[in-house]
Amino acid sequence: MADKKAVLIAITPQDVRHDEARQIATILDGGATFVHLRHPGATYSDMKRIIEDIPQRYHSRLRLHGHFELLNEFNLGGIHLNSRCPQAPLLYHGSVSRTCHSVEKVNEAAQYVDFVTLSPICNSISKPGYEGAFTHEQLSSLPLGKVVALGGITPGHISELKQYPFIGYAVLGYLWEAQTTDELTQRLDKLTSAL
Template sequence: MTDRFLKIAITKPEIISSEADMISSLLVNGLDYVHIRKPEASLRDIRNLIEDIPYRLRKRLRLHGHFELFNDFNLGGAHLNSRCPVAPQAACRLSKSCHSIEELNGCEDYEYVTLSPIFDSISKAGYHSAFDINDLKDKIYSKNVIALGGVTPEKFGQLAAAGFAGAAMLGCIWEDIGSFLQKINKTICCNI
């Protein structure tokens, strides 16, 4: 189990203007990792995005695909999912997507796993919570499980109390990144 509550951002699936600057701001302002999840993006698109992020921050990037880029960049890890279930040959830290309690079994070798959807999704209409957060603590204890789905900074305390090792966010970030950064700074100041 991690000794602190991890805060993770996941990119929008499409390439957006000034994205490298926004990713850099997220990392500089207290997020632990940014997951680059762009299922339709080309290898060149992902390469260009990474090249525009300062070298010192790249170790905190996780890729959800195009794992061949590990040979060219000093990245923080790979996130395995149904689209890319096989770990890259390059030595790297691994995380994984899970969507049921049963999937958590056998995930001890991963640095962390995401479990979703914990709350109703902000970014995916009709993607509703699959869990009762009050029933999860005994099932996720000591497994380094990161909550995903409908997560906002205001829910960090509730998630920590339920036994989650951290929170991954997408929808609450990209609509108004300035407002999100203010909320994150407030939670960091409060030690959540």
């Protein structure tokens, strides 16, 4: 990763938050490459409302974890496959990423998606008890140009993880624990500086 700046992905928390669209705009303004709209319990209407409330100039930097039919209404940055939504819609030709929880799954998925997230790399902030699960040897053997580290990512962890072939880092708990917009901006500054 020496020549190219790492990708920084913010993943929304499980539940929709008050003023989330403004927070997402702040995150994208602050240097995140993408925001993944996760919200496993959100309805189609909830997701549509969030996207409508985000300024259109950011839409190409949003990726969906569900409700892929929203791609028919918005020009979004792609989709992210997971256990709830394991397949891309028929005839979809946009950017696709996938969740993986093992090196074996990374090696399988890396052949047919743009990138994968691998977790948990470090002990999760948003899921207590969900602990880092990979050895130095496993992380060193990851395919080049395909893997984004997820799980407990903080600015301090990024410097430790640069020895591995990650193309970037995905954050959830570290960002969404921020209590104010100023704190969110400070956390983003620390993350982007660590890249």
